[in-house]
Amino acid sequence: MSTTPAPAPSLTPAVLHRLVQEGRAPRLLDVRTPGEFRTAHIPGSYNVPLDTLREHRAELLTHLDEDVVLVCRSGQRAAQAEKALAEAGLPDLRVLEGGIVAWETAGAPLDRGPERWDMERQVRLVAGSVVLATGLAGIFLPGAHLLGTAIGAGLTYAALSNSCAMGVLLSKLPYNRGPRTDIRTVIAELRSTP
Template sequence: MTATPPPTRPSLGAAALHGLVREGRAPRLLDVRTPGEFRTVHIPGSYNVPLDTLREHRAELLAHLDEEVVLVCRSGARAAQAEQALAGAGLPDLRVLEGGVNAWEAAGAPVNRGLERWDMERQVRLVAGSAVLVTGLVGVLVPGVHLIGTAIGAGLTFAALSDSCLMGVLLSRLPYNRGPRPDVRSVIAELRSTP
């Protein structure tokens, strides 16, 4: 018999979270976006633990997440994946910021801004759209090249159905998106020192 992860609490809206922050009752905020996305814009007081790092070091992180945790990403999809990973490892009090940083900003809540960079979704649209456009045009002269665009379309369809994106994973490994990777020991030290 396989164990099922404990049920998680519903997502948390940006206005509700902003209210908790203003009242001094802010939960731990783990931002699971890439370091580049985090440096561009993030919620003050949040910790950057990219999704891959979180999955790899969730056991180490669990020991320091003994209170309510809200997972944050751009729109909520990666945060939901992080929620599954942490809930499966036994962290009971997890929530996802509904609509992510986009909703937080739309609610007029404060953010810390750095150097402007394109978010992952926009990068995927650029690469996929460019590849389909180029292979479609070249396919007029070279038979069969259009099939590359068809394969990309199939990949995007699979990404939508599975709520995962191989192209996004590959793009997240580019130097543009990586930047200095958050050191798990530093994040744990910050989690320990923050009341």
């Protein structure tokens, strides 16, 4: 019998905002893509995309303490990052409850860059477009609708497994990558701040 690990404790945007204002901010690791990070991020946060974090978690561990809050758009990728870091030996991490969406809704400050569509919106566009196109094509090409059915099955699986293969694929596009996150730069930044 396997037990599912308890989810990481969350930190509400209000509590985190108060800590930031009091000068007691924890280290904020934003695990979204560089493109998403450039669009809007919490001032003082470090961008360590989820794939980079997973690949270099052992290197990151030596530069992180237990006062770390993981941030993403809504909390899902941050929870995956928490699991990866916990497996590598860094317990007691926290996840920003509701992610950047909740932070912004709470009226907390964001550093903004060029506007981009977030990953969830991109997935909805691609999935919806494929379903629409194959539905219309099915009128003339028997069986074309099956591609739309496969997309629907993939989205159902994504919801049940809390993963998104389409999001992973879209994150690889140049639009979402932005400047490549260099782990040496991230580690140097982590070293230079108390």
